[in-house]
Amino acid sequence: MIRTIWWEDDGVHLLDQRALPGEEIYLVCRDYREVIEAISSLAVRGAPALGVAVALGIALGLKQAAGASGEEFQGRFEGLCREFARVRPTARNPFWAIERIRALAAEQAGVSAEEKTAALIRGAVALAEEDAANNRRLGEYGQTLIPPSAAILTYCNAGALATAGYGTALGIVRAAWAAGKGPEVYACETRPVLQGARLTAWELRKEGIPVTLITDNMAGSLLASGRINCVIVGADRIARNGDTANKIGTYTLAVLARENGVPFYVAAPLSTCDGAVGEGREIVIEERSGEEVTTFAGTRIAPAGVSVWNPAFDITPCRYISAIVTERGIIGPPYKEGIERQTNIKDR
Numbered sequence: 001m002i003r004t005i006w007w008e009d010d011g012v013h014l015l016d017q018r019a020l021p022g023e024e025i026y027l028v029c030r031d032y033r034e035v036i037e038a039i040s041s042l043a044v045r046g047a048p049a050l051g052v053a054v055a056l057g058i059a060l061g062l063k064q065a066a067g068a069s070g071e072e073f074q075g076r077f078e079g080l081c082r083e084f085a086r087v088r089p090t091a092r093n094p095f096w097a098i099e100r101i102r103a104l105a106a107e108q109a110g111v112s113a114e115e116k117t118a119a120l121i122r123g124a125v126a127l128a129e130e131d132a133a134n135n136r137r138l139g140e141y142g143q144t145l146i147p148p149s150a151a152i153l154t155y156c157n158a159g160a161l162a163t164a165g166y167g168t169a170l171g172i173v174r175a176a177w178a179a180g181k182g183p184e185v186y187a188c189e190t191r192p193v194l195q196g197a198r199l200t201a202w203e204l205r206k207e208g209i210p211v212t213l214i215t216d217n218m219a220g221s222l223l224a225s226g227r228i229n230c231v232i233v234g235a236d237r238i239a240r241n242g243d244t245a246n247k248i249g250t251y252t253l254a255v256l257a258r259e260n261g262v263p264f265y266v267a268a269p270l271s272t273c274d275g276a277v278g279e280g281r282e283i284v285i286e287e288r289s290g291e292e293v294t295t296f297a298g299t300r301i302a303p304a305g306v307s308v309w310n311p312a313f314d315i316t317p318c319r320y321i322s323a324i325v326t327e328r329g330i331i332g333p334p335y336k337e338g339i340e341r342q343t344n345i346k347d348r
């Protein structure tokens with residue numbers, strides 16, 4: 001079993017994804033600022049795993065402030081929520097996790113700071129367990145869409161490494177594998193950070209699920225060849241109408257899938273759905289350092305000083321999406337109705 005991120009008495013433990021596939025290094029963050037650094041440097045990444053990292057990081061920050069009480073404790077709590085909210089703006093799950101932790105803190109009114117901290121640690125741990133369980137349910141629903149011996153094209157890493165366990169897009173692959181359907185996966189390498197080559201290929205090979213790696217610009221030819229049964233990707237944030245933010249390049253795949261008559265599925269827990277966002281163009285897209293583009297495995301591949309545009313995510317309009325799979329089932333178009341039903345959002 002792949003363990004991505006978890007709590008122990010000495011701090012937040014996580015698998016350092018920057019070192020994969022070469023080395024399996026586990027970090028222990030004993031200071032909440034180390035969790036923030038792990039998030040911003042992509043040691044831990046993927047929307048659901050980010051939600052867990054933020055919840056555990058806030059709990060760690062409160063534990064470090066042992067002795068603070070009353071206003072001081074509250075100030076520390078608010079400061080931690082603000083700091084963690086700033087790190088990766090596109091993924092919905094960190095904000096969802098902060099809302100969950102806030103609600104839990106509000107329920108603890110009147111108890112000592114120490115008891116409150118203990119309750120928030122338990123809450124953060126429960127949130128991680130819930131994410132892994134939701135992914136298993138999502139996988140079960142999703143695998144019903146997969147025919148026997150299917151060739152599945154995926155993008156980035158939406159696997160166990162991107163969640164508290166099992167994965168979303170790769171959770172569907174795992175469930176299809178467990179059901180004896182014998183799927184095989186084509187993984188796009190996913191420039192500039194190579195989550196597909198480094199992480200998806202590593203994760204699937206570890207479990208013996210057949211995986212073939214392609215560079216991103218091979219996806220069009222592969223889809224046109226007729227060898228792919230469906231595309232499955234994860235999501236960073238899903239708007240109320242179904243527009244989906246995911247790793248930069250997802251939109252390209254969705255258009256190519258439509259052009260070639262291949263179903264395009266989005267797999268995500270409901271914690272990725274954002275009821276406050278009506279459509280994709282309202283989603284803030286994180287821009288990352290140009291160095292991710294101008295270097296490859298530590299080697300400069302572009303002239304010094306060249307200007308770079310490096311958005312980490314793009315928006316796939318809902319019209320290109322064949323279905324959205326969550327832990328509550330499969331939603332088909334029009335998505336607004338299904339998302340509202342599953343999330344119990346009422347019109348605001």
Ligand code: MRU
Binds near residue numbers: 045159163168169246
């Ligand atoms: O920049 P990353 O690696 O955090 O981006 C991750 C993705 O885009 C994933 O596809 C998404 O978070 C879904 S993970 C289940």
